[in-house]
Ligand code: NAD
């Protein structure tokens with residue numbers, strides 16, 4: 001298959017000289033000609049994990065080798081619990097031992113965890129090396145591979161150590177979704193629903209009508225959802241790369257979600273699952289503030305349920321939630337800010353919510369004790 005036949009959409013993240021394409025299609029992994037224009041030397045380090053390596057590493061590496069690109073393979077242990085300093089150091093060790101240079105490109109082949117660690121390594125190795133994202137989960141395809149947020153977790157907070165560092169290319173091969181486990185696939189649907197909730201009511205309608213097709217992995221439905229999502233992400237990042245405004249809306253449900261993830265221990269709930277339950281809590285709080293109707297909250301819950309996601313957050317003491325939520329990057333001058341819904345399809349960020357109502361939500365809208 002030639003590159004033109006494999007690519008079904010090409011979008012751009014517009015950031016002046018640092019603009020880059022998102023190429024979306026099936027079978028792109030073995031189209032090295034899409035990658036080569038973004039390299040500055042004929043050498044790449046591919047960072048992946050021990051689940052993805054047996055599935056896709058050889059296909060990517062062999063196709064690059066065939067056209068004369070030398071490759072270094074760095075295989076990390078799989079799991080959110082490894083998104084830490086130790087794993088990052090392992091990447092640095094491997095790059096240094098193989099004498100990778102500043103001009104060597106780093107390709108992250110995997111989901112959000114590999115992308116976030118690989119991107120952070122690329123941002124700081126010799127003060128920055130070219131970086132390419134090859135996402136292989138639905139979540140990474142529609143969210144984490146686009147926009148240049150890179151990070152590792154700290155025991156005191158999720159994604160607390162990181163950098164903004166844009167890739168030069170996002171090569172989104174939707175054929176990799178064929179092997180993605182059901183639970184991980186649903187986790188990606190959470191971030192897709194998020195775009196509808198924060199800025200696209202018609203897309204929300206489409207998702208309600210097409211969730212069954214998406215769940216059955218209908219290629220046409222996947223392409224539509226991925227293209228719409230990447231378009232939203234590209235627009236938002238192009239307008240607000242460093243999250244001084246609109247980009248914060250992408251965190252709908254995340255302040256609650258990050259508290260769930262770290263409160264239960266990284267890797268217990270998947271990121272997308274925690275975000276789904278977090279978006280319901282955000283909707284519940286919005287309703288208590290007189291913004292959303294109970295019907296709209298129910299619509300949100302039903303759509304996430306149809307996506308195969310949990311919609312009831314786990315019970316933690318409200319004080320524990322508040323403590324964990326306080327380690328959020330949106331905290332400004334010590335004040336917690338949350339993304340709330342003005343209506344379905346329109347979100348805003350605010351520190352102006354009632355603390356009592358938040359505590360009420362954390363007490364009454366979580367799982368039975
Ligand atoms: P993940 O990277 O842990 O991948 C999920 C699981 O699927 C892993 O076990 C992985 O090995 C496996 N896998 C990946 N691709 C596969 C495939 N094609 N076939 C079979 N198995 C496959 O999880 P994720 O949901 O992709 O990413 C979550 C992470 O992304 C979190 O750490 C979150 O903080 C981060 N994130 C970052 C951003 C950002 O903007 N940088 C945005 C959202 C989420």
Ligand code: GLY
Pocket residue numbers: 143144146147149247250251
């Ligand atoms: N996933 C949130 C962001 O990229 O800003």
